[in-house]
Amino acid sequence: FLVRDTRRIIREAAKKICFICYKMGASITCCHTGCDRTFHLPCAPDxxxxxxxxxxxxxxxWEHRPQQALQPRPSQDSTCSICLDTVEDKISYTTMGCPVCQDTRFHRQCIQRMALHAGIAFRCPCCLNQEPFMINMLFMGIRLSKSPPSWLSDPDIRSSRQRHSRNDAATCLCPGGREHTEADGPWQRWLCDSCTAMGTHQRCSSLANNTHSSKSSSS
Known part of the structure; x- marks a missing residue:
C-alpha cells in the first residue's frame, strides 16, 4: 500500500461508525453490493x-458472509473434533465443518487456533484431507500460516507425546488443575491425534470411555 492511500483510508475510517461497537474509526466495509455496514477488525468475531x-x-x-453448504451430520455425535466440547447441531458462524468428509464439526475458534499451530501441515482433523479443506477454510475466513508446524520449532519437545501438557477443555473438572495428569483413569490426558497441539483430561472431554483408543495418551 502507498503511504498516501493508507492516510486516505485512515481519514475516511475516522468518519465511519462500527455497527458492532458503535465507535468511530471503522475501516472495514462489507463488500456485498449495496451493503454499507462498517466495522473494526477486532470487533468482527462479536x-x-x-x-x-x-x-x-x-x-x-453477518448477513452477507459466505455460508458452508454441508449435508446434515450422519452421526449423532455433537462434539468438536478438536476441543471435544459440545458444538451446535447445525452449521453456524461459530460451528463449522469439513466439506470433504461432511461429518466433522468444530468450533471456529478451535479450527483457527489449529490452523496457526499446524501451519503448512494444516488439514481436516478427522479425514486428514488437505488442499480442498484448506481452500474452503480460507473462503470461510480462517487465516492460515505458511510456517512449519509450531511444535517442530519447540526445543523442549522430545517426542510427539510431549507436545502438550495442559487441559484445553472449556471446563476443567480435575481437582489438581489443568496441568495435572495421571497415567490412567479420569485424569489421564488425551492429545488430539491430528496435531497433538491440544489436549484434555478424559473426564473433562465429551468422549465416552469406549472411545479412548481413538485418542493419543500423553503419559
Missing part, C-alpha cells in the same frame, strides 16, 4: 463478520 485472508482480502458482515 458481529459474526468474516474477512477472507487471500486475494482481494474481502470482508463481509
Amino acid at each position: 458481529g459474526e463478520c468474516v474477512t477472507q485472508y487471500f486475494g482481494a482480502y474481502r470482508s463481509f458482515c
Whole structure:
C-alpha cells in the first residue's frame, strides 16, 4: 500500500461508525453490493463478520458472509473434533465443518487456533484431507500460516507425546488443575491425534470411555 492511500483510508475510517461497537474509526466495509455496514477488525468475531485472508482480502458482515453448504451430520455425535466440547447441531458462524468428509464439526475458534499451530501441515482433523479443506477454510475466513508446524520449532519437545501438557477443555473438572495428569483413569490426558497441539483430561472431554483408543495418551 502507498503511504498516501493508507492516510486516505485512515481519514475516511475516522468518519465511519462500527455497527458492532458503535465507535468511530471503522475501516472495514462489507463488500456485498449495496451493503454499507462498517466495522473494526477486532470487533468482527462479536458481529459474526468474516474477512477472507487471500486475494482481494474481502470482508463481509453477518448477513452477507459466505455460508458452508454441508449435508446434515450422519452421526449423532455433537462434539468438536478438536476441543471435544459440545458444538451446535447445525452449521453456524461459530460451528463449522469439513466439506470433504461432511461429518466433522468444530468450533471456529478451535479450527483457527489449529490452523496457526499446524501451519503448512494444516488439514481436516478427522479425514486428514488437505488442499480442498484448506481452500474452503480460507473462503470461510480462517487465516492460515505458511510456517512449519509450531511444535517442530519447540526445543523442549522430545517426542510427539510431549507436545502438550495442559487441559484445553472449556471446563476443567480435575481437582489438581489443568496441568495435572495421571497415567490412567479420569485424569489421564488425551492429545488430539491430528496435531497433538491440544489436549484434555478424559473426564473433562465429551468422549465416552469406549472411545479412548481413538485418542493419543500423553503419559
